[in-house]
Amino acid sequence: MVMFEAPDANIQTGLMALTRLNLTNFRCYDFARLEVDSRPIVLTGPNGAGKTNVLEAVSFLAPGRGLRAARLGEVGRRYGAQHSASETCGPRAWAVAAQLAWDDATVDIGTGLEPTTDETRRERRIIKIDGETGKSQKDLGLLTSALWLTPQMDRLFLEGASGRRRFVDRLILGLHPDHGGPVSAYDHSMRSRNKLLKEGCRDGDWLDSVEDSMARYGIAVAARRLETVDSLQELAAGDDGPFPGAELEMQGRLESWLDDMSALDAEDRFREALSAQRKSDRGLGATSIGPHRSDLLVHHRKNGEKASQCSTGEQKALLIRIILAAAQLQTRERGRPPLLLLDEIAAHLDAKRRAALFDIICSLRIQAWMTGTDNSMFQALGERAQFFDISAARIEKISVTHKAFYNSI
Amino acid sequence: MATGDIDLLIQLMSKLPGLGPRSARRAALHLIKNREQLLKPLATAMASASQSVKQCSACGNLDTVDPCVICTDARRDSSIICVVEEVADLWALERTAVFKGRYHILGGVLSPLDGIGPEDLSIGGLLNRAGRDAISEVILATSATVDGKATAHYITDRLSECNVTVTALAHGIPVGGELDYLDDGTLSAALRERRKS
Numbered sequence: 001m002v003m004f005e006a007p008d009a010n011i012q013t014g015l016m017a018l019t020r021l022n023l024t025n026f027r028c029y030d031f032a033r034l035e036v037d038s039r040p041i042v043l044t045g046p047n048g049a050g051k052t053n054v055l056e057a058v059s060f061l062a063p064g065r066g067l068r069a070a071r072l073g074e075v076g077r078r079y080g081a082q083h084s085a086s087e088t089c090g091p092r093a094w095a096v097a098a099q100l101a102w103d104d105a106t107v108d109i110g111t112g113l114e115p116t117t118d119e120t121r122r123e124r125r126i127i128k129i130d131g132e133t134g135k136s137q138k139d140l141g142l143l144t145s146a147l148w149l150t151p152q153m154d155r156l157f158l159e160g161a162s163g164r165r166r167f168v169d170r171l172i173l174g175l176h177p178d179h180g181g182p183v184s185a186y187d188h189s190m191r192s193r194n195k196l197l198k199e200g201c202r203d204g205d206w207l208d209s210v211e212d213s214m215a216r217y218g219i220a221v222a223a224r225r226l227e228t229v230d231s232l233q234e235l236a237a238g239d240d241g242p243f244p245g246a247e248l249e250m251q252g253r254l255e256s257w258l259d260d261m262s263a264l265d266a267e268d269r270f271r272e273a274l275s276a277q278r279k280s281d282r283g284l285g286a287t288s289i290g291p292h293r294s295d296l297l298v299h300h301r302k303n304g305e306k307a308s309q310c311s312t313g314e315q316k317a318l319l320i321r322i323i324l325a326a327a328q329l330q331t332r333e334r335g336r337p338p339l340l341l342l343d344e345i346a347a348h349l350d351a352k353r354r355a356a357l358f359d360i361i362c363s364l365r366i367q368a369w370m371t372g373t374d375n376s377m378f379q380a381l382g383e384r385a386q387f388f389d390i391s392a393a394r395i396e397k398i399s400v401t402h403k404a405f406y407n408s409i
Numbered sequence: 410m411a412t413g414d415i416d417l418l419i420q421l422m423s424k425l426p427g428l429g430p431r432s433a434r435r436a437a438l439h440l441i442k443n444r445e446q447l448l449k450p451l452a453t454a455m456a457s458a459s460q461s462v463k464q465c466s467a468c469g470n471l472d473t474v475d476p477c478v479i480c481t482d483a484r485r486d487s488s489i490i491c492v493v494e495e496v497a498d499l500w501a502l503e504r505t506a507v508f509k510g511r512y513h514i515l516g517g518v519l520s521p522l523d524g525i526g527p528e529d530l531s532i533g534g535l536l537n538r539a540g541r542d543a544i545s546e547v548i549l550a551t552s553a554t555v556d557g558k559a560t561a562h563y564i565t566d567r568l569s570e571c572n573v574t575v576t577a578l579a580h581g582i583p584v585g586g587e588l589d590y591l592d593d594g595t596l597s598a599a600l601r602e603r604r605k606s
Contacts (some may be wrong), residue, residue, distance in 0.1 A: 138592065178593050185555045192521035192559075199521075206519065206527060209563035213555055 016144065016336040017367035018058065019106065020099040025077040025092055027053035028393040036386055038101060040361055040368040042378045045390035051371035054390070055148065055341040057096045058369055060111050062146040063137035063177055064170065067341060072113045072123045097128075100144060102336070109143060141177025145330060148341035149323050154348070157307035157315055161295035165225075168250070168296050171326045172228045174338050179224060186217035190287050193274070197282040207278065214290065215271040219263055222254040222291045228329075229296065236325035237301060242356030243321035244314060245301035252294030298322070316348040320357065327366055340368040346377035355380040415441070467538070469514035469531050471496050479511060486510045488545040492535060492564065494518055494552060502550065510548075513538065518551060518560040532564060539571040549577040 017038035023029040028050045043051045052067075056075075059067040066075075076092030095112030110128040127134030134140065147170075156163055172179045193210045201207060229250045236246045253273075257266040273289050281287055298307035298318060307318050323340070331337040340361065346354055358381045361368045370385075372378060375398075378385065387398040415437065423433035440448040464470070465477035472478055479485065479499075489510030493499050499512050515530045527533075539547060547568060551557040565575050581599035582591060591599075 176593070181594065188522070188555050189559070192556075195521045201521075201526075203527060205563050205566040206521075208566055209519070209559040210521065212562050213559045217555075 015101060015103055015365065016339065017101050018061075018098045018339065019101050021054070021057065022095075022097040023054070023057050024097075024112070025094040026057050026096060027075060027077060029053065030077060030393075032393070032395055034388070034395060038365075038367055040358075040366070040370065040381065040385040042375075042381065042385050042387045043369070043371045043390050043395075044373065044375050044378070044387065046373060049390040050393045050395075051390050052150070052343050054395070055150075055343055055369055055371060058098075058339060059146050059148055059341055060096050061098055061100075061109055061140060062144045062339070063141040063173055063180060067148045067150055067343070072125055076113060102143070107143060109140065111137075111140065138177045138180070141173065145174035145177075145334070145338040146341055147171070147174060147323055147326055147330075147338050148343070149319060149345065150341075150343040151347065153319060154312070154316060156319060157298060157310075161293075164296040165292070165294060168225050168229065171232070172224055174326065174330050175228060175333050176224065179221075182217045182220045182224075186214060186221055186291065189213035189217060190290060190292060194281075194285070194287060197278060198285065200282075208275070211271055211274040214274060214287075215267045218270055218291050219254060219258070219267045222250075222252065222266075222294065223258055223263055225250050225291070225294065226255050226258055231329050232322060232325045235328050236321050241321075242353050242360075243317045243324070246307070246318050246321050246325075247297075247299040247301050248322070249297045250294055251297050252291065253289055254291055255294060313348045313350075317353065320349075324360060324364075327364060331364060337364055337366040340366045342368055342370045344372060345370050346372045346374070351380075354378075358384070468512050469496075469516060469534070470499060470512060484509075488543055489548065490535070490538065490544055490546075491548040491550050493550050494557070494560075498550065510546075513547075515551070515560070518554070518556045519563055520556045527563070530560075532567065535564065536567055536571065539568055539573050544571075544573050546574045546576060549575065553580055 015038060017036075019036060019038070021032075021034045021036070023032040026032075032054075034054070043054055045051055056066050056068055056070075060075075065071075076094040078092075093113050095110060097108065097110035100107050100109055108128070108130050110126075112126055114124045114126045125137070127137060127140055129139060129143065153167070156167060169179060169183055189210055193207065193214060196207055196210060229248050233246075233248045236248060238245050254266065254270060257269050261269070270289070274287070277288055299305065300307065300310050300314060300318060307315055310318065327337055327340060345357070349357065354377060358378075362381075362384050370378065375387065378387070389396050389398050418440070419430070419433050419437045422428055422437050423430045425433070428436065440451065461473040462471055463473070463475050465472055465475055465480055467476045467480045470477040470479060474481075486509055490513050491502065491508055491510055492513045492515060493502065494515050494517060496514055499514060502508050502512075513531070513535045515532065515535075517525055517530055519525060519527065519530065535547075538544060547564075549561040549564060551561045561577055568575050579598075579602050580595065581602055582588070582595070588596065
C-alpha cells in the first residue's frame with residue numbers, strides 16, 4: 001500500500017491556508033506582516049532571529065496554548081533595559097491576526113491578550129472572527145487547526161507518559177475542537193477527589209458524585225484517544241514509504257476495558273474501581289487509575305523495536321510519520337488539511353527523507369511553515385514553496401529566482 | 410485626584426461585579442452629577458434594603474418578608490421544589506413565568522477545590538423539606554458545569570431516602586438555535602433527550 005499518495009482526484013480536498021499574518025507586540029516582534037500564498041513557507045535565518053516566534057504565532061490561531069505551551073502574559077514583547085520600569089513590568093497585550101483562505105472564501109481571524117490596567121483581573125485571551133468577538137477558543141478550532149513538530153518533541157518517546165498523552169490530545173483537538181472540554185473536566189474532578197481524600201472526607205455521597213464525574217469524562221477521554229490512535233495506526237502502519245511504519249497503541253486500564261465492554265459498562269467499572277481504591281489512593285496522595293495514567297506506545301513496525309530504543313534519526317522519522325498520518329486523518333475527517341508547523345525540521349533528516357517530506361507536504365496540499373538556519377536544506381522545494389529570510393526580527397521575502405538565493409544553496 | 414467621600418464612593422463601587430476602577434469612577438461621577446435624581450434616591454433605597462431585606466428561612470430566597478412571597482403564595486404548587494444555585498437563578502426562572510412551584514436556593518455548588526462542602530450549602534434544609542413537607546418532585550436546576558453536575562448527583566444520592574421523584578432540567582437546542590452552530594455535547598444531549606412531537 002502506498003501511503004501519503006496525492007488525494008484521490010474524485011475527492012475534492014478543501015484548502016486551508018493563511019494568506020496574511022500580522023504580529024503585534026509578539027515575542028521579539030514589535031510589528032510584523034507577512035503576505036503569503038497557499039504554498040509551503042520556509043523561514044530561514046540565524047539562531048535567535050525570531051523564526052520559531054512566527055511559528056508560535058501561527059499556532060495561536062488554533063485552540064490551545066501554542067507550540068511553546070506559554071502563559072499568555074509571557075508572550076508579549078519584552079523591552080530592553082533602556083525602557084522605563086513601567087514599560088517592563090506586567091504582562092503586555094499582544095495580538096496575532098491573519099487572513100485565512102478556506103476554499104474560495106476568506107475569513108479574518110485574530111487572537112491575543114486583552115489589554116488591561118487592572119492587575120487583579122485574570123489574563124484573558126480574546127478571539128476575533130471577521131471582526132466579531134468569539135466566545136471561546138473552540139470557535140477558532142472550527143475554522144483552523146494546526147499540527148507541529150519542534151526540536152523539544154525529539155524526546156517525546158524518551159520522557160514521561162504525560163508528554164505523550166498531551167501529544168495525543170493535541171492531535172485529537174485538530175479533529176474534535178471540543179476535546180479540551182472533557183479533558184479539563186476530568187482533570188478538575190480528579191483534583192477535587194484528591195483534595196477530598198487528602199482532607200479525610202468521609203462523606204461517601206460527596207465522593208460518589210465526584211467519582212461519577214471522573215467516570216463519565218474519563219471514559220469519554222479514553223474512548224476518543226482509543227478511536228483516534230486506531231485511525232492513526234491505519235494510516236501510519238505501511239512500511240514502504242520514506243518514513244518508517246509505526247505501530248501505535250493507547251495502553252491503560254480504561255483502554256483495555258473499552259476493548260472488552262461497552263462505554264457505559266466501562267464507566268460503571270471505573271466508578272467501582274475508584275470507590276474501591278479510596279483508601280489506597282488516600283495513602284498514595286493521588287488517583288491511581290484513570291486516563292491520566294494511560295500511555296501512547298509506539299513501535300518501529302519493521303524491526304519491532306520500541307520507539308525509545310530507536311536511533312535519534314529514526315525517532316524523528318517515526319514522529320514525522322505520526323504527524324503526517326494525523327494531517328492525513330484531519331484531511332479525511334474535516335475535508336481540509338491542517339496548518340503544519342515544522343521547527344528546525346531538517347535536523348536529523350538526510351537529503352532523501354527531506355525531499356520525500358517536501359513531496360508529501362505538497363501532494364497533501366498542506367500549507368507547512370518550516371524553519372531552518374540554512375536555505376540549502378530546502379533546495380528540493382524550489383518554486384513549490386515561498387522563502388523568507390528572518391534576521392533580528394525583520395522578515396524579508398526571498399525570490400527563488402534571485403541569484404543570491406541560488407548562490408546560497 | 411479625588412479625596413475623602415468621593416474616593417471612598419469610587420473604591421466601594423469598584424468592588425461591585427462588572428465594575429473596574431475606570432467604570433467605577435464614571436459611575437460615581439454620574440451619581441454625583443445627578444445628586445437629586447439618582448444619588449439621594451439610591452442612597453435611600455440602599456439604606457432601606459439593608460434594613461428590610463432578609464433571607465427566607467424556608468427556601469433561602471431574598472425578600473422583605475420571611476417566609477418570602479413565593480413560599481407563602483397559596484396559588485403555587487407546594488409539592489414541587491426547584492433547586493437552584495443562587496437567587497439570580499430563581500429570578501431567571503421566574504422571568505419565564507412557566508414554573509409555578511416553589512424553590513430552594515443552595516447558595517452555590519459543591520467545589521472541593523474551593524473548599525465548599527455540603528455543610529456550606531443549604532442541602533440539609535432541602536432534605537428536611539423533602540422529608541417533612543408533602544413534596545412529590547424535586548427539580549434540580551444546577552448549572553451544566555462539572556461542579557454543578559456533581560452537586561446534582563450528590564443531591565440525588567441524598568434524596569434517595571426521601572420518597573420524592575428527582576428530575577433535572579433538560580439540556581438541548583436553545584430556542585432559535587441553528588443545529589450547525591451547536592457543539593457536539595449539546596447536540597448529543599438533545600438527541601438523547603428527544604421527545605415525541
